[in-house]
Amino acid sequence: MKKFASLLLVSVLGGVISIGAYKFFSESPEKVEQASVFEQTSYIPTNFVNNPTTEKTTTNAANAGIDFTVAAEKTVNAVVHVKNKVTRVAPRSIWDLYNGTGRPETQIGTGSGVIITPDGHIVTNNHVIKGSNEIQVTLNDNKNYVATVIGTDPNMDIALLKIEAEEELPYISFGNSDNAKIGEWVLAVGNPFNLTSTVTAGIISAKGRDLNEGDNLSQSFIQTDAAVNPGNSGGALVNTNGELIGINTAITSQTGSYIGYSFAVPSNIAQKIVADLLEFGDVQKGLLGVSGGSLNSVVAERIGTTETEGFYVGKVFAESGAEKAGIQEGDVIKKLDEVKVSSFADLSGYLSSKRPGDIVNVTVLRNSDYETMPVTLTKEEEATSVKLMNMRLENLDEENDLGYGLKVTDNSNKQLSQELGITPGYILVEVNGKKVQSVQGLKNFLDKYGEDQVRILAFLNPKGQYERFIFR
16 A cells, blocks of 8 residues: 555656646747747748838749639630540451451540630641541530541641531630740640649740750740640640640650640741641741751851851752842851741741741841841742651652552661562552552651551562562
């Protein structure tokens, strides 16, 4: 009993001492002062705006008074969900493989599109609808339509669709992408991961971005940090006024999903492509008539100039607008009209918004002097050759009375040349069982479906014998 009483007394005294110590230290003047200092530093603004009338600080877009709701309301109903149905015949046996037959399989791809006219014209990416057997469009109100393809521009990855609706549709007006500024707030609207009507915000990180520098493709993207994921392709990039300044097209990622940057075709380029497809049925490309490359410190040292920005003219083509205007080899193009040219992407991007016959004022640097020359853009000639599986093919000579087919003029595909014996002199007559009529016809097929959709090639060998090759 005495032992129990002793234990109880020790426990009570320990509790009293613990509570007293906690009370003393938690209410000590030193601890109260430290807490006060910590609380104050957590409210120190990261950015300060000296405005004596309001004395406001801004740390984000909302506090800065930027309202995204108006732009979102203007655009969300004009961005549609695009479903691409592709039916392929897959061989199920050796017999199917040999005969090019099999069981049809349907795959469905998804993306986004932007309604640009009240009567149902829709802009999207070419890769969203490439190879499709049927295109379905779902509006924000869940109404479904079957779309027809008006035309495409595979080089700039733009396609124009049309749906027939009984009522006028909500649409987005084109803005001027040349006026977009780095640091400007933008919204990306689309359907990532089949999540319809998704809006994300970011800023323009860069303009005139070339993702494949050196391949001579006319790429000039707007780069933004607005979140764009698979399914956003073909969707809208709009400014805070709700104006369309770009078509979301690509992301740079090691995982396949958004990690910080996305890229959009500028609206000025997309609008020009749309106008060409509606008026001419194809894209009218205006050529300046020069070749060369972007300047940098390495190139500048090699050619003996101190300039590190601009487009260096390495060659001027005969009878081109550039030659007639007086542009010379060695000139550095610094401006097109009022647009600064720092790289090839700036040059090609601006020219992509022009047509043959348009006049562009080209400012060049020559011998330390600036000269401005008006250049009339010329029309791009129709393709005279095309590459397929590393074979170069050209139209048949006029004296050939076959009436269709393309002649093989070069073959750097070792498997086709060494193992199968397809050499210059062979004539390609069929692709996937259909006659090949011309270089342009095959080029259009490859632009629309891609080389990976080529399953069967048929040739006439130099002896006039028919040979067919089936590829898996």
